[in-house]
Amino acid sequence: xxxxxxxxxxxxxxxxxxxxxxxxxxxxxxxxxxxxxxxxxxxxxxxxxxxxxxxxxxxxxxxxxxxxxxxxxxxxxxxxxxxxxxxxxxxxxxxxxxxxxxxxxxxxxxxxxxx
Amino acid sequence: xxxxxxxxxxxxxxxxxxxxxxxxxxxxxxxxxxxxxxxxxxxxxxxxxxxxxxxxxxxxxxxxxxxxxxxxxxxxxxxxxxxxxxxxxxxxxxxxxxxxxxxxxxxxxxxxxxx
Numbered sequence: 001x002x003x004x005x006x007x008x009x010x011x012x013x014x015x016x017x018x019x020x021x022x023x024x025x026x027x028x029x030x031x032x033x034x035x036x037x038x039x040x041x042x043x044x045x046x047x048x049x050x051x052x053x054x055x056x057x058x059x060x061x062x063x064x065x066x067x068x069x070x071x072x073x074x075x076x077x078x079x080x081x082x083x084x085x086x087x088x089x090x091x092x093x094x095x096x097x098x099x100x101x102x103x104x105x106x107x108x109x110x111x112x113x114x115x
Numbered sequence: 116x117x118x119x120x121x122x123x124x125x126x127x128x129x130x131x132x133x134x135x136x137x138x139x140x141x142x143x144x145x146x147x148x149x150x151x152x153x154x155x156x157x158x159x160x161x162x163x164x165x166x167x168x169x170x171x172x173x174x175x176x177x178x179x180x181x182x183x184x185x186x187x188x189x190x191x192x193x194x195x196x197x198x199x200x201x202x203x204x205x206x207x208x209x210x211x212x213x214x215x216x217x218x219x220x221x222x223x224x225x226x227x228x229x230x
Contacts, residue, residue, distance in 0.1 A: 041224075042223060044221040049217075103219065
């Protein structure tokens with residue numbers, strides 16, 4: 001059974017700092033890994049998707065990497081802003097066995113960027 | 116472009132009542148799914164569908180029914196509401212998971228309270 005762990009559970013940084021969020025997983029049989037952002041009381045918004053065959057994806061100040069061999073992904077946020085404050089979740093689309101097609105989510109990292 | 120639309124936004128039920136949470140998407144997505152989000156438990160898959168007429172159970176299916184008579188709609192039925200079903204429910208859709216570059220699109224959620 002796929003298990004996804006996100007560290008740290010919460011992070012508070014001053015504006016302008018570069019930061020890294022971590023996601024680890026136990027089963028490398030995946031179609032893709034996605035990073036989502038969730039604002040309080042809202043749904044999840046997809047930020048980046050890394051296909052199984054890729055190593056990283058970039059969008060603006062965000063960069064996500066994937067290392068299947070070690071079961072790890074990182075989300076790098078450059079020059080953080082107060083508007084980046086939200087919960088960040090990673091999710092894997094499982095490719096193996098009875099988990100086919102299902103996404104497994106981490107519990108998220110709560111990010112606070114203070115001015 | 117509406118994306119994924121969930122109704123209602125809020126609902127209060129008494130124990131034993133039944134109701135249907137509605138979900139519709141206008142992106143012609145094959146894959147639709149229902150999650151519940153609880154503090155400390157993360158997002159858990161309830162049911163999912165890979166196309167019209169095809170549904171399957173997720174991680175926590177007990178107490179819920181689904182059907183997929185059209186590509187656009189994927190309603191979630193609570194048969195006899197229990198306080199343990201108090202949660203925030205999210206509907207999500209994407210192209211088939213085998214399409215490995217297909218991000219998941221979420222609705223804004225339904226906040227359900229069962230008293």
